[in-house]
Structures are given as structure tokens and as C-alpha cells.
Amino acid sequence: MTTEVVDMITVVVDGFEVSVPKGTLVIRAAEKLGIQIPRFCDHPLLDPVGACRQCLVDIEINGRAFPKPQASCTIPVEPGMIVKTQLTSPVAEKAQRGVMELLLINHPLDCPVCDKGGECPLQNQAMSNGQGETRFEGVKRTFQKPINISSQVLLDRERCVLCARCTRFSEQIASDPFITLNERGALQQVGIYENKPFESYFSGNTVQICPVGALTGAAYRFRARPFDLVSTPSACEHCASGCDMRTDVRRGKTLRRLAGDDSTVNEEWNCDKGRWAFKYVTSVDRLTTPMVRNASGELIPASWPEALAAAAKGLKASKAAVLVGGRATYEDAYGYSKFARVALGTNDIDFRSRLSSNEEREFLAARVVGSTTTYLDIDRADHVLLVGFEPEEESPIVFLRLNKQVRKRALKVTAIATKLSIGVEKLKGEFVKVAPGAEAAAIASQSLTSKSVILVGERAAESAGVLSAVAALADSSNAKIAWIPRRAGERGALEAGAIGNLLPGGRPVSDASARVDIAAVWGSNSLPSAEGKSTQEIYAAVNAGEIGALVVGGVDPLDGEDSQSALAALEKAFVVSLEIASSAVTQHADVVLPVAAVTEKSGSFLNWEGRPRSFDAAVQDSLNRSDLRILSMIAQEMGTSINLGTVSAAIKEISSLGKWEGTRASMSKVSASAQPTVSGDQFILTSWRRLLDLGTLQQGEENLAGTARKTVAVISPKRAGALGVVDGDKLKISTSLGSVTLSALVEDIHDDAIWAPRNSRGSQLLVNLGVAHGAVVSVVKV
Amino acid sequence: MSEQLEPLKKSEISVNDIAYTKMQTGESVGLLGHLKGFLVPFSKIFKKTLTVEYPEVKAPTAERFHGRHQLNRHPDGLEKCIGCELCAWACPADAIYVEGADNTPENQMSPGERYGKVYQINYLRCVFCGLCIEACPTRALTMTNEYELADESRAKLIFEKEDLLAPLRQGMLMPPHPMYPDMDESNYYKGEVKQSHPSQDVK
Numbered sequence: 004m005t006t007e008v009v010d011m012i013t014v015v016v017d018g019f020e021v022s023v024p025k026g027t028l029v030i031r032a033a034e035k036l037g038i039q040i041p042r043f044c045d046h047p048l049l050d051p052v053g054a055c056r057q058c059l060v061d062i063e064i065n066g067r068a069f070p071k072p073q074a075s076c077t078i079p080v081e082p083g084m085i086v087k088t089q090l091t092s093p094v095a096e097k098a099q100r101g102v103m104e105l106l107l108i109n110h111p112l113d114c115p116v117c118d119k120g121g122e123c124p125l126q127n128q129a130m131s132n133g134q135g136e137t138r139f140e141g142v143k144r145t146f147q148k149p150i151n152i153s154s155q156v157l158l159d160r161e162r163c164v165l166c167a168r169c170t171r172f173s174e175q176i177a178s179d180p181f182i183t184l185n186e187r188g189a190l191q192q193v194g195i196y197e198n199k200p201f202e203s204y205f206s207g208n209t210v211q212i213c214p215v216g217a218l219t220g221a222a223y224r225f226r227a228r229p230f231d232l233v234s235t236p237s238a239c240e241h242c243a244s245g246c247d248m249r250t251d252v253r254r255g256k257t258l259r260r261l262a263g264d265d266s267t268v269n270e271e272w273n274c275d276k277g278r279w280a281f282k283y284v285t286s287v288d289r290l291t292t293p294m295v296r297n298a299s300g301e302l303i304p305a306s307w308p309e310a311l312a313a314a315a316k317g318l319k320a321s322k323a324a325v326l327v328g329g330r331a332t333y334e335d336a337y338g339y340s341k342f343a344r345v346a347l348g349t350n351d352i353d354f355r356s357r358l359s360s361n362e363e364r365e366f367l368a369a370r371v372v373g374s375t376t377t378y379l380d381i382d383r384a385d386h387v388l389l390v391g392f393e394p395e396e397e398s399p400i401v402f403l404r405l406n407k408q409v410r411k412r413a414l415k416v417t418a419i420a421t422k423l424s425i426g427v428e429k430l431k432g433e434f435v436k437v438a439p440g441a442e443a444a445a446i447a448s449q450s451l452t453s454k455s456v457i458l459v460g461e462r463a464a465e466s467a468g469v470l471s472a473v474a475a476l477a478d479s480s481n482a483k484i485a486w487i488p489r490r491a492g493e494r495g496a497l498e499a500g501a502i503g504n505l506l507p508g509g510r511p512v513s514d515a516s517a518r519v520d521i522a523a524v525w526g527s528n529s530l531p532s533a534e535g536k537s538t539q540e541i542y543a544a545v546n547a548g549e550i551g552a553l554v555v556g557g558v559d560p561l562d563g564e565d566s567q568s569a570l571a572a573l574e575k576a577f578v579v580s581l582e583i584a585s586s587a588v589t590q591h592a593d594v595v596l597p598v599a600a601v602t603e604k605s606g607s608f609l610n611w612e613g614r615p616r617s618f619d620a621a622v623q624d625s626l627n628r629s630d631l632r633i634l635s636m637i638a639q640e641m642g643t644s645i646n647l648g649t650v651s652a653a654i655k656e657i658s659s660l661g662k663w664e665g666t667r668a669s670m671s672k673v674s675a676s677a678q679p680t681v682s683g684d685q686f687i688l689t690s691w692r693r694l695l696d697l698g699t700l701q702q703g704e705e706n707l708a709g710t711a712r713k714t715v716a717v718i719s720p721k722r723a724g725a726l727g728v729v730d731g732d733k734l735k736i737s738t739s740l741g742s743v744t745l746s747a748l749v750e751d752i753h754d755d756a757i758w759a760p761r762n763s764r765g766s767q768l769l770v771n772l773g774v775a776h777g778a779v780v781s782v783v784k785v
Numbered sequence: 786m787s788e789q790l791e792p793l794k795k796s797e798i799s800v801n802d803i804a805y806t807k808m809q810t811g812e813s814v815g816l817l818g819h820l821k822g823f824l825v826p827f828s829k830i831f832k833k834t835l836t837v838e839y840p841e842v843k844a845p846t847a848e849r850f851h852g853r854h855q856l857n858r859h860p861d862g863l864e865k866c867i868g869c870e871l872c873a874w875a876c877p878a879d880a881i882y883v884e885g886a887d888n889t890p891e892n893q894m895s896p897g898e899r900y901g902k903v904y905q906i907n908y909l910r911c912v913f914c915g916l917c918i919e920a921c922p923t924r925a926l927t928m929t930n931e932y933e934l935a936d937e938s939r940a941k942l943i944f945e946k947e948d949l950l951a952p953l954r955q956g957m958l959m960p961p962h963p964m965y966p967d968m969d970e971s972n973y974y975k976g977e978v979k980q981s982h983p984s985q986d987v988k
Contacts, residue, residue: 115867115869115871115922115923116867116869116885116897116898116899120869121874148898149898224887225868225885225886225887225898225899226884226885226886227870227884227885228869228870228873228874230870230873230874231870231873
């Protein structure tokens with residue numbers, strides 16, 4: 004690690020000397036002394052623009068004074084600079100008052116109905132730096148209000164002070180320049196293109212940084228006042244980016260979530276899903292009491308002791324396995340991991356309730372667990388390779404970080420993918436077009452250096468040989484690997500050993516000393532030594548009668564590759580389901596135990612870096628218990644003990660285990676499978692999930708769903724010509740299992756491939772077609 | 786210095802250290818003196834009585850007495866409350882709870898965009914200070930002179946919006962109904978709407 008040598012410059016602000024790095028803006032040098040200059044347009048993460056003129060100060064350099072007050076947010080410090088703010092210069096003070104008066108001329112006095120009232124920089128600074136009385140007697144300019152610039156962002160134009168924070172954010176940070184300043188003079192206003200609403204995945208940030216109430220969120224509009232809300236620092240449960248968040252709750256109900264400030268992870272931003280998808284917690288079908296299936300096959304509400312006894316009895320009766328979804332917190336996943344080994348005596352546990360492979364499991368054990376690649380490595384990389392990973396859709400903050408480096412220093416990004424995506428286009432990335440399933444060969448031909456980073460998504464597991472090729476490329480070039488799953492809990496579940504081949508801390512199950520290590524802490528005599536089964540193998544084993552009972556937590560059986568076999572297994576086995584709401588699993592379960600949602604419990608997620616993102620219960624006094632607590636109770640009932648009554652007990656135990664220092668599991672090389680040839684109406688299907696789709700955690704968010712991208716089927720110009728298809732024509736994609744009919748979009752995609760969103764409205768591929776990637780489908784124009 | 790600042794120890798004070806003086810007794814007042822004391826009640830016998838036989842007789846309060854609150858209406862019946870929560874903000878006793886919501890064309894409760902969907906005043910907490918009515922930007926919340934607020938349970942002393950809303954007067958229509966034709970909320974605030982318009986009656 005090299006530390007850059009920084010030139011320091013000393014300036015005088017209001018008579019106090021301060022030394023700041025060269026290039027620092029005057030407004031920040033003053034901040035360092037604790038002198039606050041009023042401002043609206045200035046934002047530390049956006050380029051200076053000097054739009055609002057509120058931060059005027061008197062500046063003098065080496066005895067020569069500027070003739071007029073200057074905007075301190077646009078002028079960098081210089082040696083010999085003497086700055087006088089409103090505190091010491093009557094001229095600056097008068098200038099600021101004047102600017103404030105001008106800003107307020109057309110600003111409506113509707114603070115009582117404005118959402119920003121009470122936390123409004125304009126309101127606050129008008130009180131601290133403005134006049135008490137207005138001298139303006141004319142009629143204020145009014146606009147029709149509010150206008151929807153997207154289904155989730157509303158614009159009240161007369162409140163706008165034209166600071167251009169929102170337009171600069173959209174252009175500079177999100178690279179979604181869908182909003183801009185139109186017109187000139189008094190009529191200047193924020194506007195959208197005529198036929199293009201503000202459908203950015205990051206639009207919520209503009210609402211948060213708007214210094215007045217001009218941009219407001221449709222879902223929060225008129226709901227509450229800042230003093231109503233109890234704010235709790237929290238972590239986002241939606242993806243593996245690991246955003247720092249703030250959850251605002253009134254009377255037990257989450258009303259809004261805001262991006263937290265963590266310069267190492269999400270800076271001050273987050274995505275719209277993290278900000279606006281939280282109503283699932285209060286969705287109507289929340290489970291409230293335990294339920295037990297009676298002799299006639301009905302689920303009947305039961306008391307906790309009754310349900311726990313039934314669960315324990317069923318789990319003791321036959322061989323059992325554990326399926327835990329990728330949404331569990333680190334501590335809960337650790338609970339499942341320990342429960343499987345200690346209470347059930349098996350390594351049959353898997354957190355990957357999605358398309359996965361055994362190659363991936365070996366890759367995770369050999370390369371990912373304990374890995375220390377971070378956002379900082381992206382900042383320093385000379386080349387970033389994306390494999391099976393669509394940053395904007397699957398980990399938006401990784402996209403923002405890549406975008407920042409692309410804009411700042413033209414970071415080279417290469418995407419190995421079947422289809423050119425909007426995200427890669429925005430990153431000005433090199434698009435290496437491959438047929439679905441043929442990614443491995445393209446990876447092998449990449450040349451990287453030791454400063455490069457390979458970002459591998461969870462979809463890399465969907466084509467055989469890809470992860471082997473990634474490992475080989477990393478070995479030959481010394482490039483760093485980062486595995487970025489989609490779900491927030493997957494990295495934590497991996498570190499907690501909620502997978503068949505690893506124990507907590509990345510200890511290989513096959514290593515006897517690793518097992519002894521863990522057994523000593525857990526106080527058990529021995530741990531099972533055979534490597535456990537994967538999700539698919541567990542379902543198959545249930546259907547073959549080898550496993551008789553399942554503990555299932557947070558799993559959607561329709562996310563896997565063979566949902567029929569999954570549903571059959573759930574029907575056949577004795578299922579103990581730990582869930583927040585009724586689902587396909589609870590329908591088949593024999594014992595249903597309601598658990599706490601993320602806002603109701605404390606815990607942590609490990610983001611893709613492995614960085615703990617801990618959070619406290621935002622909703623106090625919830626009666627719901629965490630998975631961890633319930634597993635402890637079941638274990639107790641079974642006559643064993645996992646001793647994990649609380650999250651802090653789990654954290655203590657995890658830290659006492661430490662990391663595995665021994666040899667890592669190795670990975671056997673898997674070669675790519677033979678590529679199918681397609682002709683005529685045959686295509687190879689490829690897909691990924693969009694950020695905003697039919698995900699379970701986005702239920703009940705109509706405003707959010709309104710900005711989801713259109714559901715289309717993408718084919719190449721050449722094949723479109725052969726089929727006689729133009730944009731907007733209906734295409735029917737079918738397999739032996741079923742079909743979906745979607746509008747066609749002709750775009751840059753491999754000629755053999757057809758792309759469709761994996762889980763969007765009208766296109767739930769795994770349910771409708773039974774396949775999602777690499778399978779041959781037939782396509783006809785209808 | 787420091788020694789003198791030490792607190793006195795118990796043993797350092799004895800009974801003899803405390804100075805006392807003998808109580809002074811006045812001169813004897815005599816029989817007439819005692820009767821003089823009865824002059825006051827005797828003289829009041831022939832004056833007008835001020836005692837009010839509450840609750841049989843209820844004297845009017847002072848004009849600006851702080852009694853139970855009332856949520857007022859515009860002359861056409863729309864509610865004045867816009868759900869801004871400034872009353873709740875101003876309340877030093879945390880007695881007011883408000884939730885705002887959107888007015889929609891089908892459900893217009895007040896002029897403008899916003900109305901108070903939930904409005905509760907907890908009279909177990911209210912100290913009748915009147916800061917809430919000072920804070921109200923639309924004069925929606927005022928105080929009546931009604932002071933009889935005793936009840937038999939805690940729950941009954943949390944007044945809901947229905948309990949606080951002013952009754953409909955002559956010319957008023959029960960909301961929800963649309964705003965007066967060709968008027969917007971600023972006309973309402975300026976008092977230019979005098980009564981409801983026939984077109985506002987949606988029933």
C-alpha cells in the first residue's frame with residue numbers, strides 16, 4: 004500500500020488558520036474549522052457547480068481582495084488566502100441574506116404540507132441566515148403540482164431552488180441523465196424528456212439530496228414528520244452490496260428508509276429497491292402463530308411448546324437435512340449450520356436456493372470463503388472483468404463504484420456476457436459476446452494483471468467450467484477474485500458453514516483437524532465427516548426416500564432448477580418451516596414456525612466483501628423470535644443443545660472460532676460442456692434477474708414496480724431478420740414444460756441466444772419454462 | 786480556608802449552642818374583641834350569594850377559556866385540517882397524534898393536496914396550554930369553552946377526529962366532496978368560499 008504525498012495549504016478563515024490538502028474547496032476548509040457556510044447546491048460527492056450562490060464569502064489572496072463576494076463551494080484554497088465568512092464580514096453576510104431573499108421570492112409558503120418541513124435545509128438556513136420578514140409583495144410564480152417524473156418520484160416545481168443536485172447526481176453518479184434543467188430565468192425548472200420518465204434504479208437518492216421539498220417520494224408523501232419517526236441505523240437486506248441504511252419507524256411500522264453514510268461501502272447512496280421495498284414486512288399474509296399439521300392433513304394453529312415438540316419429534320424420527328435461503332443473517336445462518344451438525348448430525352445443509360453446481364461449491368471453498376477483496380480493490384484496479392455478473396441489476400452499489408472509477412480515470416471494464424446490457428453500456432465496458440454456456444473459453448483468452456479484479460456473479464455457476472476458468476485465470480495473472488452473490492445473506496451463510504463441504508470459518512469438512520477444532524468449541528464429541536449434499540441432491544434424496552425430514556428457512560422452491568422435484572420433496576418429507584409469511588414451503592410444511600423479519604431483530608449480514616453490516620431491531624417490542632432462537636428451542640426439545648439463545652451469544656461464539664488457518668480445500672477442474680448447435684426456430688435461452696422484478700421482498704410496492712424495466716425478449720438483428728421480427732412483435736418462447744410470450748427487442752446479443760428477464764411480470768422463466776440459462780428453447784413469432 | 790469548608794460534625798453542636806427567644810404573646814382582646822371577628826360573616830348574610838350550584842347551574846366561562854378542542858370546517862364543509870402535524874409538534878405534553886394522507890379527486894376531505902387522516906388528542910395528557918392552536922396554520926384547530934371532560938376510562942379520553950370535528954352548519958356539505966368550482970386552496974384560505982356550491986354535492 005502506498006500513501007500518496009499530499010501538498011497541504013494553509014489558509015485563514017475568520018481569523019483562524021487551517022491546513023488542508025491542495026484542491027480543497029473553501030467551503031470545506033471552513034467546515035474543518037467548524038464554520039458553517041449556508042449552502043444548497045454544494046454536495047461533497049458531486050462536482051462543484053455554484054448554482055445557488057448561497058455560500059458567498061469575502062476572499063482575499065496575498066492582500067488582493069476579490070471585488071465581490073465569491074461562492075465558496077467552487078473556489079479551491081490557495082496559499083495566502085484569507086477568507087471572511089458571514090461571521091466576520093458584513094459584506095458576505097449581506098450578500099447571503101440577499102441571495103436567500105431572492106431564493107424565497109418564488110418559494111411557496113407551504114411548509115405545513117411539505118414533506119421536507121422539519122428537516123429542510125432551506126427552512127433551517129432561512130431561519131439561521133435569512134430575513135425574518137419578506138419585502139416581496141407580488142404574486143408568487145406557481146406551477147401545476149405535483150408532477151410525477153416517475154411512478155415513485157414527484158416534482159413540485161415551484162419549491163425548486165435550481166441547485167442542480169438531482170440532475171448532477173443522475174448524470175455524474177448514476178449515469179442516468181433522464182432529468183435536466185429546462186427553460187431559462189424565472190421559468191427554469193427540472194424536467195424530464197417527453198416520452199422518457201425518470202426510470203433510474205437510483206432515483207431515490209435525488210429525493211434524499213434535494214435541499215428543499217421539490218422532489219418527494221410517492222410512497223412517503225404526506226405520511227409523517229421527522230419528529231414522529233424513530234430512526235435506527237440498519238443494513239440493507241436486499242442484496243450483497245451491503246449498504247448502510249437508516250430505518251425510520253413510527254408506532255411499529257416502517258415508513259421510510261434512507262441511505263446511510265459509509266464512505267467505504269455505499270458512500271451516501273443506495274438503490275431504489277433498498278430505499279423503497281420494505282412493505283413486505285407488514286404484508287397481510289404474515290404468520291403470527293406456530294402451526295402444526297393434524298391427522299387429517301390440515302395446518303392448525305398451535306402453541307409454541309406444542310409446535311416445538313412436534314418439530315422435534317418429526318426431526319428425530321428420520322434422517323434430516325437443512326435448507327436455508329440466502330436471506331438469513333450471518334448469525335441465523337450460523338445457527339442453521341450448528342443445528343444441522345449438532346442436533347441433526349449431518350452435513351446436509353445448503354444455502355444456495357437457486358441455480359447452483361458442485362463446481363461452484365468447490366470454488367466457494369477454495370477461492371471465496373475468507374476472501375478479502377473489497378471495494379477499495381475496485382478503486383485501485385487497472386481492469387475489472389465481469390463474469391456472470393450484471394452489476395446494475397444484481398449489485399447496484401458495485402455498479403456505482405465501477406461507474407465512479409470509469410468516470411474518474413476511465414477504468415477498463417470487460418463484461419463476458421451473452422447480451423450487452425444497459426449497465427455495461429453505461430460503464431463504457433468492452434462487451435465480449437459469447438453464446439450461453441460458452442463463457443469459459445472467453446475467460447481463458449483474457450489477459451489480466453495482478454492489479455485486476457474479477458467480479459464473479461452467482462450466475463457463473465450456471466455454465467459448467469466457468470468458475471474453473473476464472474480460477475485458472477486468477478492463478479495465471481494473480482488477479483483478485485470477488486464473488487458477488489445477489490442475496491444479502493449468501494456470503495455470511497458461506498462463512499457460517501451453511502453448506503455441505505464447509506464448517507464455520509471456512510474449515511473444510513474433509514479436514515479432520517478442522518472438525519476437531521469446531522467440535523471442541525461446540526462441546527460435541529464428533530462431527531459428521533462425510534461432505535453434505537447440495538440443495539438439488541437433498542431434494543433428490545428426499546424423493547428417493549433417503550432423507551425423511553427437512554428444516555427449511557427462507558427458501559422459495561421455485562427458485563431452483565427443478566421446481567417439480569423440489570415441490571414433490573417438500574410434499575413427501577416431514578418439513579419444519581421457519582418463515583415470515585405463508586409461502587410454497589409453508590403450504591407443504593408439517594410444522595410452521597413464524598420468525599422475525601429483518602426490521603424486528605438484530606444481527607448482521609456479511610456483504611460480498613465479507614464486511615459485517617450489523618443492525619439493530621428497528622421495530623421495538625416485536626413478539627417474533629429470530630431463527631436462531633427458534634432453532635435453539637427445537638434443539639433443546641430434541642434433547643441436544645446448540646446454546647444460541649441470542650444474537651450476541653452467536654457473535655461471541657463465532658469470534659471465538661476464528662478463521663481457518665490450515666490448508667484450503669482445493670478445486671477440481673471442470674471443463675465446459677459441449678455447446679448445442681441451434682438452427683431455425685431454436686435458440687439458447689439466457690437470462691438474469693432484474694433489480695426490480697417479482698422478488699418476494701418487493702411485494703406490495705406498486706410505486707416501485709412502476710419503474711421496473713419493460714419485460715422483453717431480446718434477439719439479435721440477424722436472427723430477427725430470419726424470423727421476420729421487428730421491435731414490439733410478440734415472441735413465444737417454449738420448452739416441453741411451458742411457454743412465455745413477450746415483446747421482441749432487437750439488440751446486441753449473441754446470434755444463438757435469446758434473452759428474457761428471469762423473474763419479471765409475464766416472464767418467470769423457472770416457473771414457466773423450467774430453465775433459465777443454457778437450455779435450447781424454441782421461439783416462434785405469434 | 787479548606788478546613789472551614791468542612792461540614793460541621795454532629796458532636797460539634799450541642800443543645801446549648803442554639804439560641805432561642807421566648808415567644809411573644811399579645812395583649813388580651815376581651816369579649817368584644819372576639820365578637821368583632823364575627824362581624825364579617827354577619828355582614829355577608831344580606832349580600833348577593835356568589836356560590837353556583839354546579840352541575841345544576843353552569844356559569845359561562847370566560848370568553849377565551851381553554852376548553853376541549855375543535856376541528857373546524859370551511860364554509861362549504863371541507864375540513865380545514867391539512868394534517869401538517871404542527872400542533873403535535875408544538876404540544877409540550879405529547880398529547881396530539883396526527884397522520885396525514887393524500888386528498889384524491891374521489892376523496893377530497895380538505896382543500897389542497899393533504900388532509901389529516903388520523904387525528905387524536907389525548908385528554909389525559911393535554912394541559913390546555915393552547916400552543917397547538919397557535920401553531921395551526923389554517924385555524925383548523927381551535928379551543929371551545931367546553932370543560933366537562935371527565936369520563937370513566939382512559940380510552941374514552943383519547944378523542945378521535947370524529948369527536949373533535951365541528952358540526953355541519955348551514956350551507957355546509959359533509960366531505961368528501963370536490964372543492965368549490967374554479968377555486969383552489971388559496972381562495973379557501975382567503976375566505977372567498979362562503980358556502981357550498983350545488984355542484985359539490987356528489988351524492
